[in-house]
Amino acid sequence: MAAQRGGFIMFNKVRGPLLLMTSLALLSGCAGAQVAEERHPDDPWEGFNRRVFAFNDVVDRYALRPVASGYATLTPQPVQTGVGNFFSNLGEVRTALNSVLQGKPGNAGIATSRFLINSTVGIGGLWDFATPMEITGQEEDFGQTLAVWGWGESRYLVLPFLGPSTLRDTSGMPADMATYPLTYLEEDALRIGLSALRVIDTRAGFLEQEELIFGERYSFIRDAYLQSRRYQINDGEMGDDPFASDDFEFDDADFDE
Incomplete structure (x- = not known):
């Protein structure tokens, strides 16, 4: 399956109309691959990617999904x-840093505020007090910064265990x-245990949504x-809608049978 990415799946969370599609995209694989009819312009390594996808599917089906x-x-x-909430709160550190690197001081301030509030009042991030206070922003990572x-x-790239990605x-x-705080835990057992819990908790959140893949x-x-990455990089803007253009007009001939 954000960002943001360690363990067995890639962690990305997006706000907006593409939340469902993003969740599905983060799955490392849900079924055997089939041969595509046409080559995707962003997927020149499709043959390799499909083989890795199939491998990830086996790992997910027999190991990660049951757990x-x-x-x-x-x-x-x-x-x-x-x-x-705990793992999401740790991600605010990365968001704050990348917001600064992207020239978004406002979003950096929001991420910093969320981290401080949830880490203190929220007891280490277990409770999300910042969201009800309407302190919300865009999540950022180094892929978006690049x-x-x-x-x-x-180019699209499927990574073993980590799932969908791009070369960037x-x-x-x-x-x-x-920039993820768990990386700096000195006790190996604790770091590995928390990382495994993070993977399992994230994967559990996609159990129902994966059934909607068609x-x-x-x-x-x-x-x-x-599509979800473009949405994140553009801060939720999907681009121009051709049907919303003032120059878009219908002609009577368009409705002729």
Whole structure:
């Protein structure tokens, strides 16, 4: 399956109308791949990507998904919410830094405020007090920063265990990991345990949504991921709508049978 990315899946959370598509795109794989009819311009390494996709599917089907299903069944919902809040709060550090690098001081201030409020009043981030206070912003990572710095469109790349990415986003992963607080836990057992919990909790959140994937699975997940990343990079702007243009007019002939 944001960002933001360590363990077995890639973590990305997006606000806006593409939340569902983003969630689906973060899954590392949900079914065997099929041969695409046409080559996607952003996927020149499709043959390699499909093989990795199939590998990830096996790992997910026989290892990650069963564990996530058990976690979702046995863990009370309030506990799951607290776990998700905890890991999301740690991601505010990365958002704040990348917001500064992208020239977005306002968003950096919001991320910093969220981290301070939730880390204190929210008891280490287990409770999200900032959102009800309407302190919300855009999540940022180093892949987005590279895009803002000029690396626009990038080749699609499926990573073993990590799932959907691009060459640009993969290049930003070392910096993403370096700015995630769990990286600096000195106790190996605690760091590995929390990282595993993060993966399982995130995967459990996609159990219901994955059932909504339709059509050819590989293509659906690829297209959803690429679209969601464009949405994130553009801060929620999807571009011009041709049907909203003042110059767009219908002619009577358009309705002739």
